[in-house]
Amino acid sequence: MKKEIARKIFEAKNIALSSHIRPDADCVGSGIALCLMLEQLGKNVSFRNSDRASFPITEFPGFDRVEYKQIYPDNFDLVILLEGGSEDRHEQKNLSEYFTINIDHHVTSSTISDLNWIDPEASAVGELIFDLGKELKIEFTKEIGFNLYAAIASDTGSFKYSNTSYHALKTASEVVKRSGIEPHLVSDLIFNSNPAEKVVLIRKILATLEFHHKGEMAFIFCSADFIDSGSIDDYETEDIISIVRSVIGVKVVLFLKEIGSDLFRASVRSKGDFSASAIAAHFNGGGHGHAAGFFFTGKFAEAKKEITNIILDQLKG
Numbered sequence: 001m002k003k004e005i006a007r008k009i010f011e012a013k014n015i016a017l018s019s020h021i022r023p024d025a026d027c028v029g030s031g032i033a034l035c036l037m038l039e040q041l042g043k044n045v046s047f048r049n050s051d052r053a054s055f056p057i058t059e060f061p062g063f064d065r066v067e068y069k070q071i072y073p074d075n076f077d078l079v080i081l082l083e084g085g086s087e088d089r090h091e092q093k094n095l096s097e098y099f100t101i102n103i104d105h106h107v108t109s110s111t112i113s114d115l116n117w118i119d120p121e122a123s124a125v126g127e128l129i130f131d132l133g134k135e136l137k138i139e140f141t142k143e144i145g146f147n148l149y150a151a152i153a154s155d156t157g158s159f160k161y162s163n164t165s166y167h168a169l170k171t172a173s174e175v176v177k178r179s180g181i182e183p184h185l186v187s188d189l190i191f192n193s194n195p196a197e198k199v200v201l202i203r204k205i206l207a208t209l210e211f212h213h214k215g216e217m218a219f220i221f222c223s224a225d226f227i228d229s230g231s232i233d234d235y236e237t238e239d240i241i242s243i244v245r246s247v248i249g250v251k252v253v254l255f256l257k258e259i260g261s262d263l264f265r266a267s268v269r270s271k272g273d274f275s276a277s278a279i280a281a282h283f284n285g286g287g288h289g290h291a292a293g294f295f296f297t298g299k300f301a302e303a304k305k306e307i308t309n310i311i312l313d314q315l316k317g
C-alpha cells in the first residue's frame, strides 16, 4: 500500500491534504510534515482543514501552511486524508470528485477512499508518514522532524500510553537521528507550555469530580460557563482526563463537555480490560479501546445518567 501511495504521489502535480475536524497534534503535525515532504518533491500542495488547531499546535514549525477552506471545486490530481477518510470527518464536500487516499491508524477509519492505508498497529499516523517519507526518499529536515516527533510523542502521551510499541520508539529515534531535532524542545512545547487560563479551567473541572461504583468509574464535567471567552473546543483538555484516569482503582473516566445548547461531547478514557470504544459504539461514536468519544443531544442530567448506566453495565460485566 505504501508503495502504491508513493507511486500516486510521484505521478501527481497538484495535491491537497486534509486532517480531521477538531484536529490534534498527530494529524496536524503529520499533515505539515507530509506537506513539506511533497514540496521537496516539487509538488503544488494545499493543506486544507475545516477547524483551526489549538495552542500549542499553532506553534509547530510550518503551521502557517494550513489553510481553512474547501478542497472542492479546486483542481487537484490527488487528495490525501489524514485520520478520517469521510466527508463528515473532514467537513469537506464532494471528495468523490477526486482520487482520494486515506492514511490512518484508527481501526474505525472509513474505507471509502480510493486507497486506504489503515494500520491500527501504528501509535500515530506520524509513524506512517515517516515510513512514507522514507519510501519517497525525502530529506528529513528539522521542520519535518519536529512535526513527526510531535505527532508520535503526542499520540503516545509522551511514550507512556499502551500504544508505545517498539516500532513507535524506533520511529521516534530514527526521526531524531535523521533530522537532528532535540526531543526535549518538542516536549517542552507540547507538555510544558500550559497557559494560566488552562490550569484555572482544570481547577474548575476537577471541582466536579465524582467517583462511582467503588471508585472504578470517575466522572468530570466542563460547563460552558467555565470558559471566560472563546469556546470549550479551543481548549485541549486531554491533560485533565489523564490526571483523573491516573487515580488508583479507576478503570474508566467519563468526561462531559457542554459544547452547545443541550449538546455535549463525551470522552471516555479507560485502562485495563475496559473498552472505551464499546461505550462510544452505543452512542454512534468511535475511537480506540482506551480512548473514545461521541456526541450526546439532550439535557445534562440525561446525558450523565444514560452514559453512566451503560458504563456501569460494562463494569458489572
Ligand SMILES: [Mn+2]
Pocket: 026, 027, 083, 105, 123, 124, 125, 155
Ligand atoms: Mn492519531
